[in-house]
Amino acid sequence: MNTVSTLAALREQINAARLSGQRIALVPTMGNLHAGHMSLIETARQHANFVVASIFVNPLQFGPNEDLDSYPRTLADDQHALQTAGCQLLFTPTVEQMYPHGMQGQTLVQVADVSEGLCGGSRPGHFDGVATVVTKLFNMVQPDVAVFGEKDYQQLAVIRKMTAELNMPVEIVGAPIVRSSDGLALSSRNGYLDAAQRTTAPALYRCLQQSVAGIQQGRRDYHAIVQEAANQLRAAGMRPDYIELRQADSLQPATADSSELVILGAAFLGTTRLIDNIAFAVKP
Ligand code: PAF
Numbered sequence: 001m002n003t004v005s006t007l008a009a010l011r012e013q014i015n016a017a018r019l020s021g022q023r024i025a026l027v028p029t030m031g032n033l034h035a036g037h038m039s040l041i042e043t044a045r046q047h048a049n050f051v052v053a054s055i056f057v058n059p060l061q062f063g064p065n066e067d068l069d070s071y072p073r074t075l076a077d078d079q080h081a082l083q084t085a086g087c088q089l090l091f092t093p094t095v096e097q098m099y100p101h102g103m104q105g106q107t108l109v110q111v112a113d114v115s116e117g118l119c120g121g122s123r124p125g126h127f128d129g130v131a132t133v134v135t136k137l138f139n140m141v142q143p144d145v146a147v148f149g150e151k152d153y154q155q156l157a158v159i160r161k162m163t164a165e166l167n168m169p170v171e172i173v174g175a176p177i178v179r180s181s182d183g184l185a186l187s188s189r190n191g192y193l194d195a196a197q198r199t200t201a202p203a204l205y206r207c208l209q210q211s212v213a214g215i216q217q218g219r220r221d222y223h224a225i226v227q228e229a230a231n232q233l234r235a236a237g238m239r240p241d242y243i244e245l246r247q248a249d250s251l252q253p254a255t256a257d258s259s260e261l262v263i264l265g266a267a268f269l270g271t272t273r274l275i276d277n278i279a280f281a282v283k284p
Contacts, residue, residue, distance in 0.1 A: 001083040003090040007140055010091050014052070014141060017088070022050035026143035026170075028134060031055040032072040033081050036178040036186035040147045041085040043175040047145045053082050054091040054137055060103055061129030072191060091141070098136065109135045111162045114251050118154050118264055119275065122241050127158045134159055138170055145171040151185050153264055153277040157251050177276075179205070185276045192272040201269055203236035207243070208263050208278050215245075216283050220256050226263075233267050241266035241273065248279050258282065 004010050017024060025048030027040045044051045055078060062068035075092065082090055099106055108128045115127035138146065148156045156174050163172050178186045183205040184198075193201055207229040214225055222245045230240040246253060248260040262279040 001079070001087055001090060003079060003092060005092045005094065006097060007093070010089075010140060013089050017050040023048040023145070024050045024052060024141065024143045026137065026141045026146045027051065027053045027087070028137050028146065028148070029053060029055055030057045030071065030188070031078050032074050032188040032191070033078045034178075034186045034188065036149055036151065038081060038085045039178050040149060040175050041082065041087050043173060044145070044147045045086055047147070047171070047173055048143075050089070051087045052089045052091060052141050052143065053087045054093070054141070056091075056093055056098060056133065056137075058098070058129060058133040059095060060099070060106065060132055061126050063123055063126065066123070067189075067192075072188060091137075098133065106132065108132050109162060109166075111158045111165075114154070114157045114161050118242060118244060118246075118251070119266060120154065122266065122273075127155070130155055131158055131162050135162070135166075135168075138168055143170055145173055147173045147175055149177065150174045150279070151177045151187065151275065151277070153262060153279070154251065157249075183209075185274075187274065189272055189274065193269060197269045197272065200237050201274060203233060203238055204265055204267050204274055204276050205278075207232045207236075208265055208276060211243070211245075211263050212278050212280050215261070216280075222254055222256075229263075229265070233265075237269070239268040241268060259284075 025044035027044050029037055041051060057071050059068055109131040110128050111131050120127050148159060160172050163170055183202040211225050211229045226243045226245060229243045233240045243265045245261055245263050247258045248262045254261050259282050261282055262277055264277040266275045
């Protein structure tokens with residue numbers, strides 16, 4: 001696996017791959033890779049024969065009081081993991097290469113509606129930062145297909161809508177959430193948890209599961225269901241940011257006759273913010 005960090009070197013490698021007839025997949029990441037990311041690479045390998053991963057901790061998607069500076073940077077381990085997983089090319093641009101004119105005044109991509117509320121409500125500007133850097137990565141790599149994790153459910157919805165509405169010639173593939181044996185969704189931010197917090201953390205998934213079970217048993221009092229889930233989270237020692245039931249495709253609020261739903265949750269454990277979701281079909 002080659003690692004390149006300039007656009008010129010990236011283009012050279014991509015052009016060679018394209019000239020030899022390869023179908024190109026992109027897996028954008030912020031590094032500190034875990035088994036969840038490896039499943040994205042595996043999915044990419046099923047859709048293409050030349051897999052490019054990017055590692056870029058994108059300042060544009062972090063709020064002023066968020067963890068940009070402390071976000072773990074583990075390049076040597078990541079390179080080893082990507083090589084082992086069968087990735088062909090790693091792109092590691094610097095902030096200066098990604099935003100040569102600085103971030104102030106940078107042209108932004110804003111994806112209407114689906115960026116609002118949920119994580120977009122708690123993290124103003126976050127999805128503008130994500131949509132902008134993903135657009136730049138798409139233009140730099142020009143992949144046939146790009147793979148994103150379903151753990152960041154709203155992010156995936158933002159990217160799907162952006163790609164469709166801006167006619168980007170990239171197929172978007174979502175890859176299922178990878179969980180620890182106790183149910184906790186794998187995330188780079190799990191590394192911030194101390195031992196006691198790590199024991200508590202699976203409560204987020206359990207609360208979402210209980211809510212889904214209630215709906216599958218016929219409950220339709222969605223407001224009460226999410227309130228109960230938030231109370232259970234508090235009882236477990238977490239501070240809920242939001243728990244919401246939405247329509248799985250549009251992310252509009254769930255109604256009694258919606259048949260495809262997603263329950264999404266975000267909660268703090270100390271200063272660490274965890275997110276999770278379960279998409280499901282409502283049994284009539
Ligand atoms: O999900 C992530 O790791 C990031 O939001 C992404 C898609 C790489 C954009 O910076």
